[in-house]
Amino acid sequence: MIRILVGNGKGGVGKSTIATGLAAALAARRRVTALADADRQRSSLGWLERRPASAAPIRALDWTRKLGAVPPGVERLVVDAPANLDGSEIEDLLDESDLVVVPVQPSLFDQAGTERFLGKLGKQKSVRKGRKAVVLVLNRLRPRARATVRLDAYARSLELPVAARLADRAIYEELAAQGLAVFDLAGARTAPARAEWAQLVDLLDGSA
Ligand SMILES: Nc1ncnc2c1ncn2[C@@H]1O[C@H](COP(=O)(O)OP(=O)(O)O)[C@@H](O)[C@H]1O
Numbered sequence: 001m002i003r004i005l006v007g008n009g010k011g012g013v014g015k016s017t018i019a020t021g022l023a024a025a026l027a028a029r030r031r032v033t034a035l036a037d038a039d040r041q042r043s044s045l046g047w048l049e050r051r052p053a054s055a056a057p058i059r060a061l062d063w064t065r066k067l068g069a070v071p072p073g074v075e076r077l078v079v080d081a082p083a084n085l086d087g088s089e090i091e092d093l094l095d096e097s098d099l100v101v102v103p104v105q106p107s108l109f110d111q112a113g114t115e116r117f118l119g120k121l122g123k124q125k126s127v128r129k130g131r132k133a134v135v136l137v138l139n140r141l142r143p144r145a146r147a148t149v150r151l152d153a154y155a156r157s158l159e160l161p162v163a164a165r166l167a168d169r170a171i172y173e174e175l176a177a178q179g180l181a182v183f184d185l186a187g188a189r190t191a192p193a194r195a196e197w198a199q200l201v202d203l204l205d206g207s208a
């Protein structure tokens with residue numbers, strides 16, 4: 001089993017969008033996938049409740065009160081982390097993860113929240129020793145926007161791998177309202193978005 005933590009100290013950066021999207025992508029590849037929601041806002045659990053029975057199945061795990069057990073047979077666990085984690089909460093979630101995906105948005109305020117989160121991560125021995133990978137997802141990019149150029153420079157300064165660059169697209173919210181993600185719909189409307197996730201999904205699907 002590979003356990004993927006999607007986290008950032010800041011709210012609204014796309015944690016739930018990326019956690020639900022990754023779970024849908026892995027489920028579409030026929031991985032036995034569970035999505036654990038550790039955020040009291042329950043965005044991922046709500047999304048799973050809205051998810052149609054015909055869509056690729058994803059197990060729901062409610063971790064909003066405490067972290068629980070993962071059912072046997074699960075191949076990929078995606079954890080939607082809450083914002084504003086304190087030190088011990090981060091430690092608990094990190095203990096339960098093999099890889100950390102950090103969504104970042106092109107705003108200076110987000111960079112401050114991200115830095116605090118990465119600072120806390122950097123204190124973890126498993127991260128420092130390179131046993132636990134940390135990758136960035138640059139989210140809500142607008143082509144040719146100054147903020148995008150700035151975010152690229154910022155990501156380079158962090159010296160962490162950028163696993164995906166996701167454009168700002170209305171389709172994410174539209175599909176999330178139906179418990180769906182871009183991986184649930186084949187066709188030209190979702191293809192450009194899916195292409196932007198491909199490298200990240202390959203990484204999480206392929207690493208044994
Ligand atoms: N790439 C994107 N394009 C357009 N809207 C996005 C994108 N990523 C996230 N959003 C929207 O931004 C809002 C916050 O995203 P969400 O995933 O809930 O963030 P978090 O879980 O970090 O608080 C949601 O309304 C979501 O639909």
Ligand SMILES: [Mg+2]
Binds near residue numbers: 016017039043
């Ligand atoms: Mg959320």
